[in-house]
Amino acid sequence: MTVNRNLVDIMKHFFQLTERNTSYKQETLAGLTTFLSIAYILIVNPLILSQSGMVKGAVFTATALTAIIGSLLIGILSNYPIAIAPSMGLNSFFTFSVCIGMGIAWPVALTGVFVASILFVLLSLLKIREKIINTIPSDLKHAIASGIGFFIAFIGLKNAGIIVSNEATYISIGNLLSPLT
Template sequence: MSNQSTGLLDRLFHLSENNTTVKRECLAGLTTFVSMAYILFVNPIILGDAGMDAGAVFTATALSAIMGCLLMGFLANYPIAIAPGLGDNAFFTYSVVLAMGIPWQQAMGGVFVASILFTLVSLFKIREIIIDAIPQDLKYAMAAGIGIFISFVGLQGGGIVISDPSSLVAIGSFK
C-alpha cells in the first residue's frame, strides 16, 4: 500500500490519534470477519426452518452485515462489526413461526411494526430509561440464556442432542 493511500486512511479514520496502524486494522478486520462468518451459513439454516428461501436469507444476511459494518466504520468511526442477531432469528423461527404457527410473512410484518416502535422508543429516550431499570445481573443472565439456547439449537442440528421421552433430551450418537 502506498504512503499516499496510508495517509488517506489515517486521516479518514484517525488511526494515529487512536494509536493504531493500517496493518493492525486490516488484521483486526480479517480476524473479525473469520470469527463472524458463521452467521452466513447458520442464519439461512435457522430462517430456512421457518420456510424462508435459504439463498435469499444468505444474500440478505451478507448485505445487511456489509451495510452495518460500513455505516459503523464511516459514520461512527468505530471498529465494530454488525450482523443480524442469531438469537432474535432463532426466536423468530422456533418460537413465533413454528411454535405459534404464525406464517413467516405475517411474522415479518410484526417485526416491521416492532422496528418502527423501537425506533420511536429510541428517539424519545425511553429505551435508556428501560435499560437502566434492568439490574445488571439480569442483563448477564439474559445474554447467557440466549447463548445457551443458540448452542442447544446447534447441538440439536448436529445430532448431538436428541429427543428422549423419559428425560426430554439425551445425547445422540457420535458416529
C-alpha cells in the same frame, strides 16, 4: 498515484489512525480477524431461518448485505470498529418460537419485526429505550445474554444430532458413533 495517496491520507485522518496509535496493517488484520470470527453467520443464519419457510439463498444474500451495510455504516458514521451482523438469538426465537412454535407464517412474523423496529427507533429517538435499559438490573442483563447463548448452543447440539428427543426425559444423547453426528 496522487489520487491514491490523497485517499490514503484522507482515510488516515478520518479514522484517526495516528491518534489511536494504529496502522493500516494492524486495522486490516483486525478486520480480517473480525470477519473470520463472525463469518459462521453466513452459514448458520440461512439454516435456521429456512426452517421457518424462508429461501436459504435469499437469507444468505440478506445476511451478507446486512452485515456489509451495517458494518460500513457503523464504521463511517460512528468511526468505531465494530462489525454488525444479524442476531442469532433473535433469529432462533423468530424461527422456533414464533413461526414454528406459534404457527405464524414467516411473512406475517416478519411484518411484526418491521413494526417492532419502527417502535424501537421511536423509543430510541425519544430516549425512552435508554431509561428502560438503565432500570434493568445488570444481573438480569447477564442472565438474559447467557440464556440466549444456551438456547443457541442447544439448537446447534440438536441440529448436529448430539442431543435428540426422548419421551421420558425430553432430551438425551444422540448416536455419537453416527457419521452424521
